[in-house]
Amino acid sequence: MGRPRGYLLLLLCCICLAQPVDGALPQALTFAESIEYDPARGAVTARGQVVLSYADGEIHADEAVYLWDEDLFLFSGNVVIIGDGEEITAAKAQYQGGQLTLAKAAMVQGEFILRADQVTISPELILAADGSLTTCDLPTPHYGLFAGEVRIHPGDKIIIKGAAYREGTVTLYYWPVLVIPLGEEFNLPFPQLGRGPEGLFLKTAFPYLLPSGGWGTLHLDYFQGEGPGLGLAHIYQRDGKGRGEARFYWQDGLEEFSLEHRFYLPDMNLGVGLAWDGAWQSHAWLEGENDFGAVAFRQDEFLEVFFNRDGPLYLLGQALWLPDSFQYQARAERILGDHRIYLAGERMANPGEDETWEVLSREPELGWSWSFLGGEIGAALGRYLEMPSGRRAFRLMGEGLLWDRSLPIGDRSRIGGGGRIRASSYSTGDGAVVGEGRLFIEHAPSSSWLLRGQYSRQDVWGRSPFGFDAESPAEELAARMEGEALGLSFSLETGYDLRGRAFRPLQGAVSAGGDSWYLTAWGEWGIPSGTLQGAGGLLAVESRGILFQGGASYDFATSSWQELNLAGSLPLGPSLTASLVLHRDLGWEAALKWRLHCRTIALRCEPGAIWIDYSLGEPQDLHPWAMWEGE
Numbered sequence: 092m093g094r095p096r097g098y099l100l101l102l103l104c105c106i107c108l109a110q111p112v113d114g115a116l117p118q119a120l121t122f123a124e125s126i127e128y129d130p131a132r133g134a135v136t137a138r139g140q141v142v143l144s145y146a147d148g149e150i151h152a153d154e155a156v157y158l159w160d161e162d163l164f165l166f167s168g169n170v171v172i173i174g175d176g177e178e179i180t181a182a183k184a185q186y187q188g189g190q191l192t193l194a195k196a197a198m199v200q201g202e203f204i205l206r207a208d209q210v211t212i213s214p215e216l217i218l219a220a221d222g223s224l225t226t227c228d229l230p231t232p233h234y235g236l237f238a239g240e241v242r243i244h245p246g247d248k249i250i251i252k253g254a255a256y257r258e259g260t261v262t263l264y265y266w267p268v269l270v271i272p273l274g275e276e277f278n279l280p281f282p283q284l285g286r287g288p289e290g291l292f293l294k295t296a297f298p299y300l301l302p303s304g305g306w307g308t309l310h311l312d313y314f315q316g317e318g319p320g321l322g323l324a325h326i327y328q329r330d331g332k333g334r335g336e337a338r339f340y341w342q343d344g345l346e347e348f349s350l351e352h353r354f355y356l357p358d359m360n361l362g363v364g365l366a367w368d369g370a371w372q373s374h375a376w377l378e379g380e381n382d383f384g385a386v387a388f389r390q391d392e393f394l395e396v397f398f399n400r401d402g403p404l405y406l407l408g409q410a411l412w413l414p415d416s417f418q419y420q421a422r423a424e425r426i427l428g429d430h431r432i433y434l435a436g437e438r439m440a441n442p443g444e445d446e447t448w449e450v451l452s453r454e455p456e457l458g459w460s461w462s463f464l465g466g467e468i469g470a471a472l473g474r475y476l477e478m479p480s481g482r483r484a485f486r487l488m489g490e491g492l493l494w495d496r497s498l499p500i501g502d503r504s505r506i507g508g509g510g511r512i513r514a515s516s517y518s519t520g521d522g523a524v525v526g527e528g529r530l531f532i533e534h535a536p537s538s539s540w541l542l543r544g545q546y547s548r549q550d551v552w553g554r555s556p557f558g559f560d561a562e563s564p565a566e567e568l569a570a571r572m573e574g575e576a577l578g579l580s581f582s583l584e585t586g587y588d589l590r591g592r593a594f595r596p597l598q599g600a601v602s603a604g605g606d607s608w609y610l611t612a613w614g615e616w617g618i619p620s621g622t623l624q625g626a627g628g629l630l631a632v633e634s635r636g637i638l639f640q641g642g643a644s645y646d647f648a649t650s651s652w653q654e655l656n657l658a659g660s661l662p663l664g665p666s667l668t669a670s671l672v673l674h675r676d677l678g679w680e681a682a683l684k685w686r687l688h689c690r691t692i693a694l695r696c697e698p699g700a701i702w703i704d705y706s707l708g709e710p711q712d713l714h715p716w717a718m719w720e721g722e
Contacts, residue, residue: 198217210222237257287699289314292315320340321341408420409421433457456474508529540574656673669684693706
């Protein structure tokens with residue numbers, strides 16, 4: 092039958108409006124069977140693999156009907172809505188009055204999969220009735236959060252009223268209300284039972300939602316031997332204009348309090364905060380695309396101001412007020428092609444308890460450098476104060492650097508060198524010239540071996556009144572050999588101080604590895620004492636679920652470990668893993684993890700404490716030293 096163009100265009104527009112995609116215009120409508128116009132019903136119907144394409148996605152359905160008297164559009168049969176990298180599936184869908192309603196729908200929000208008998212979608216709210224949320228991607232999820240009503244504010248949060256946690260069909264826990272922030276790390280607030288230094292403890296968390304829109308978590312804890320604990324984490328604003336959060340914890344007195352607010356401005360973010368953890372502290376910061384500034388204060392300890400700006404003109408400023416001193420550093424730098432010009436000022440404090448700690452203040456320093464053809468020349472003029480000696484003087488310095496250059500000698504050898512010269516004049520009448528040069532020769536007997544010999548010398552004429560730029564004459568011969576043989580990599584190096592007439596320690600290293608393991612060991616041998624001064628190594632293994640990495644170094648002169656870090660995990664079954672992290676300075680932590688596809692139950696232990704932990708999703712495998720980052 093004929094296809095009326097006016098109604099077809101109306102059909103396209105209505106399908107487009109059914110998607111909450113601003114400005115999307117229909118581009119094509121395809122169907123496998125037919126499109127019909129029924130004036131008696133006031134309907135236009137398209138059947139058979141109906142696909143509407145628009146700028147940002149597509150809508151698929153077995154059948155699409157538009158009823159113009161009711162201004163109602165209906166999709167039915169295997170409905171799939173694709174757009175903005177997301178996909179929504181439903182058995183049926185209808186659009187009317189700016190609202191999209193889905194039946195038997197499934198969609199992804201953040202890390203969660205939402206399934207519901209009925210879902211109503213508007214630009215600012217997704218409302219699901221008789222729905223469930225889970226991170227389990229199986230057709231029949233292992234677990235779910237079931238509720239009569241789920242409210243999703245896209246990009247903000249998920250609100251679940253009457254959330255029942257079920258493993259299969261068994262309800263294990265219930266929250267009257269549960270708020271899940273999107274875009275942030277989240278774990279279900281189950282009770283936590285464990286044992287600490289003072290005995291058993293129980294930690295419980297109760298999420299809440301206020302009529303004003305604020306939400307948070309109330310913490311009620313009990314510690315054997317210490318008594319009850321009460322805490323609150325409240326978010327009173329979280330939207331496009333800013334974020335505000337308040338926290339406190341009380342146990343036999345106020346232990347912790349914090350209040351922080353962030354303002355999201357058009358071109359920058361502004362934040363302010365106040366906290367107490369035994370002493371009052373506050374901070375504020377301003378952050379733009381290329382700018383960052385901050386002020387921090389802690390009662391009876393310090394006040395710090397910091398500013399940084401990136402770009403053609405680089406600026407850095409920092410000031411620190413301590414109870415007995417004031418420190419600052421500032422730098423302005425401009426790069427013009429191969430030229431760099433800077434102005435720097437610095438004043439550092441000398442702690443009274445350590446009179447041997449030498450610090451330098453620039454009051455200020457103006458510098459310039461020019462890089463060209465593998466070298467660099469520069470100059471600086473400044474006034475300097477060195478503590479604890481109290482020496483103060485002006486210095487005019489010029490410097491030239493020549494980075495290593497080399498020339499081939501035959502097919503397997505190279506000869507080269509580099510150097511530096513620096514001349515300084517001081518207002519005290521002193522002056523110094525430092526010249527440094529090095530010559531080296533390299534020879535490769537084969538493609539897997541390299542021999543290198545180097546002669547370096549440093550001469551000093553005159554003297555500096557300061558310690559920071561004082562140099563001493565030096566002259567040294569050095570040799571290094573590295574190569575590969577029998578599946579191993581070797582290196583060996585030593586040197587001889589021609590001025591001090593003494594050998595440098597002989598340092599050697601050997602390493603080997605495969606697809607699933609790597610081992611390196613090193614040692615330092617004194618010459619001519621003939622004693623082992625230090626040794627160490629690193630071992631990494633990743634095979635058949637076993638992950639291990641360990642590093643250690645030992646100083647034989649002081650009979651002490653300089654480094655001892657171990658981390659690893661060992662599978663004990665299809666879903667059970669034991670892990671251990673050991674750090675010489677920071678302690679240790681052990682865990683027994685039971686992975687249940689989409690969630691993990693862990694028994695964790697550290698010095699003085701043991702507890703049970705539950706987390707959603709598949710946790711990352713233990714990565715060596717990852718737990719120490721940011722400590």
